[in-house]
Amino acid sequence: MPVLDVEAKTRSAQQFLNSNKSISKPEAVRLNDVEKLVDAVLAEVGNHIVLGLPIAIGKAITFSNALYQRAKADPSITLQIETAISLEIPRAKTDLENKFLAPFVSRHFAGVQELDYMKDVRNNTLPDNITVFEFFFKAGSFINHAQQLNYTSTNYTHAVRDLIDKGVNVVAQIVAERQVDDITTYSLCSNSDLALDIIPALEALKVAEGRKFVSVGEVNSNMPFMRNHAEVSANTFHFILESQEKDYALFATPEDAISNADHMIGFYASSLIKDGGTLQLGIGSLCSALSYSLLLRHQNNGCYNEIFNDLKIEEKFPIVAKVGDRSIFSQGLYGCSELMVDGFMHLYQAGILTRQVFSDVLLQSLLNDNVIITDVNINTLTILLKHKAISTELTTKDLVYLQELGIFKSAVTLYQNTLYSNDESCIADLSQIDALLWIEQHCLGDKLKGGIVMHGAFFIGPKAFYKALNAMTEEDHAKFCMTSVMYVNDLYDHFLGDQKIKAMQRKEARFFNSAMMVTLDGSVISDGLENGQVVSGVGGQYNFVAQSHQMKDARSIIKLRSTCVRNGKLQSNVLFNYGHNTIPRQLRDIVITEYGIADLRSKPDHIVYTELIKIADSRFQPQLLQQAKDAGKVAANYQIPIAFCHNLPEAITDLCNKHKQHGVFPQFPHGSSFTHAELKLMKALKSLKNKGQSRRGKFKLMLQGLTATKPTEEIQRLLSRMDLTDPVNFAERMAQRLLSKELQDK
Known part of the structure; x- marks a missing residue:
């Protein structure tokens, strides 16, 4: 819930520390001159700056550019930038590429401000007094580049710890601003992921140890103002760079093209999701393909089931009957994803992302067990009474509790054991039938309040996604909660929610992530190459895999294409072995390619090996099988079942073309930024x-x-x-x- 609504219940990180560690801060100093802001920051922390910038679009570009240029011009200043995914406007490598890209870039990225330090990083011209470290690269952006030296390998949930260890003394990010009843608040918008934890942690160190620290918020009116945990008080930051006359545009990613292979991966993945469950989507075209198939399953279930039967999913992949579903979403899904992508918005608008979760343990337990529903009725009240959440004779504390949950209307009052509503009154004794009938008629609300359909840690996406976020009503906003990555990515206790409530909210969780390669023992390669070069980063993948193994009804699901072209040669992404992994084999679970589903959890090695061979491209199956036999991991007389011996692109093309005639499996289901x-x-x-x-x-x-x-x-x-x-x-x-x-x- 927003900071403005409840100050003592679900609080922002700053409020939490203020109330528990007696930290008091004045409101931020507001400036509209970025050079004066740089002067002020240098005056506070000195000439050695370790600047923490958030992942992707939340970077305070105006401030960081001014600080970078100041350090570039003054060698007495040392600037160490700590960040992840520094976005760059695409640049052509050849004249032909430039002829294609230039008109598109000028149109799509109009008004986007670039990071000055990235231009020099790309050209290997950073001055000696400036260094840039990242814990996650934009995928493939620094292969064979000197920036490989400055990659920091860490799990997303350890990023705050590592930044503090590295001596971060300035934190800066984009914020949005609003005023309600003359009270100014700020939204962490796209990046509540680390800010909710690192700002109060550094404030505490400043008080306890005298550590120098400054936090900067750069207002940009184009940023969607997210509520709930993302809305923070005016004293969260030390300095606010006020919104400019014309704020720069947000970096928007073009919509992903979904290939036939991607659609098949997405379709298989969609069959593993149970109605009433929890969803982490991932990123990229495989994520878009999954959200598309979920929409198809809900909006055109007959067509969905026809494809399901054409693929013989039930016959070939029994895991689907065990943990999946093929029906529409009557209960809906809850989103719990480090990255909130546009797919979640499409699912929300289609009435799929509708399962609400609550921070009250009893309430969530009753919802999970289908004892109550989110529509309020007299049963809601009597069930709470039965579980002793409220007293038979209602107290003021009970009334506040019932009103916070939306069970009682906010206008209901209680005085001397009497309830009042609309100039009528009744004894506040729930043991009396007449009192219950009166309460049912005069006091009950319509629906439970405070329900969340989406917890996310950061977002990035196409222009249409930002537009949809900006267009949300207050009712919509109340259901979306941008929060700490430590809340979303693991089950450990956190001041915004303990392990018990997290696990209860995340029932039937399906945590999807993408990979580059998988080895026959079930190890997953997602972040780097066997020569040590980093392609992207670990991010939250390990967190979600580990989390899935902690909950009895959760599954970790890795998606990857079965083949790729490297150096002009077709190669399998299902490998016998590889000299690097991101997820070790003991955490293997479910793997999906365009040819099907491999269920690996709790299986002995010979089954793990053969299950993965069965979903590999058939052009590589004989070699993989022979390697497995030579290593003694598969029986010498094992033969691949005939049903899995035709894993070829032509088969996928034929199936997709059959259904494309009816408008299914489009390349761009939600439009394209390209003409x-x-x-x-x-x-x-x-x-x-x-x-x-x-x-x-x-x-x-x-x-x-x-x-x-x-x-x-x-x-x-x-x-x-x-x-x-x-x-x-x-x-x-x-x-x-x-x-x-x-x-x-x-």
Whole structure:
């Protein structure tokens, strides 16, 4: 609930520490000159700054750029930046890529402000007095880059601890601002993930040890103002950089294209989710594919079941009957996800993300057991009485409790054992039938209050997602709670909720995450390569996997594509072994590829190995099986069942095409940031890139370029979009011919 509503119940982190450690702070100093803000910060902490910036879109860009430029110009200042996922506007690596990207970038990223330090990181031109450390890279952004030296490997839930250990003395992030009844509050918006814990922790160290610390909030009116835990008091920050006349646009990710393989992974994944359960989605096109199939299951259940039967899911993957479902969502789902993506908003708007959870243990227990529902009736009251949550003769404390939960209307009053409502009164004795009848008529609310359908720690997504968040009503906002990543990602006690209530809320949890590769023993590779290079980071993956093993009805589910193209060569993502893992084999559970579901938990190795081989691409199955047999992990006489020997892209294409005729499995179910022409060009350019990865491929492309035919009128229009209508040199002429030929073939 918002800070403004209840100061002594579900409180912000700052309020928690204020009440428990006697920390008192004045309201933030408001400034509209960023250079004066930098002066003030330097005056407070000195010339050695360890700047903590939040993950992704929550970075205070105006302030951090000004501080960076000050340190760049003054070598006496040392600046150490600690952060994760420093977003960059896409940049082309070739002239051809630039012809495609430049018009899109100028349109889609108009008004987006960039991080100055990232430009120098990318160019390897950071000055000696400035260092940038990250605990999570944008996937693949720093392969073969010097920034590999500065990666910090940590679980998301340990990030606050590590930042404190590293000496962070300045924390800065974007906030939103609002005034209600002349009271100003701020929202942590997209990044309540670490701020709710690190700001009060550093405040406590400042008081206890004299540690220097400054917190900065940079107001941006484009940020959605999130309520509940994300809404904090005006003294949470030391300084506020006021909103500018025209605030910079938020970095928005283009909508993900969903391939046929992605759709199959998403469909299999959707069959493992029980109505009334809990959902962590993940990120990327596999996440989008899952949310799409959940929408299909709920909105067109007949079609969903036809596909379910075509895939022979019940016959081939018995785990679905045990832990999954194929019906509509009558009870709804609850979202508990470190990253709140746009998929959750689509599920909410479709009436799927509707299962509300509550911070009251008894209430949550009664809801879990279907003893009560969120609609209030006289049974709600008598059940609470039966469980001694309230007294037979209602007290003032009982009335406050019932009103907070929405069981009693806020206008009801109690005086000398008498209830009053609308100028009528009745004895407050629940043992009397007449009193219960009067209460039912005059006192009861309509629905329980304080229910949350989504707990998230940070968000990022397409423009339409931010627009939807900004358009939410107060009733909608009350159900979405951006909170601490330590609340979401594990079950340990936290001041915002203890282990007991977390576990009760997260019934039938399905924690989905994506991976790059999996080995036949069930180990998962998600964050890096066997040579030590980091692709992205561990983030919260381990947290959710470990959490799933702590709850009796939860499952950890890893999604990955069965193959990939590396260095121009098709390779399996299901491997016999690999020199690195993110999730060790003892934490194996469920793995999904586009060819099905492998149930690995509690299974002996020979079953684990064969289950994973059964969902690998059939072009790699013989080799994988032989490797397993040679190692003595699979019986010498084992044969792959015939039902799993046709795992080929052609089979997926045939099935998807069959249902695409009825509007199912679209590439962009919620629209695209790219135009129709750009989507055609993207497909052709990607194909050319894949063909040219090998020396032989490059030679074949050269021949194609020399033998290309005259482009059609439609292709001429596409070439015009690429500024290749009138090529000016040999490279452009070759690019025109190759692209023209590729477009003809598509």
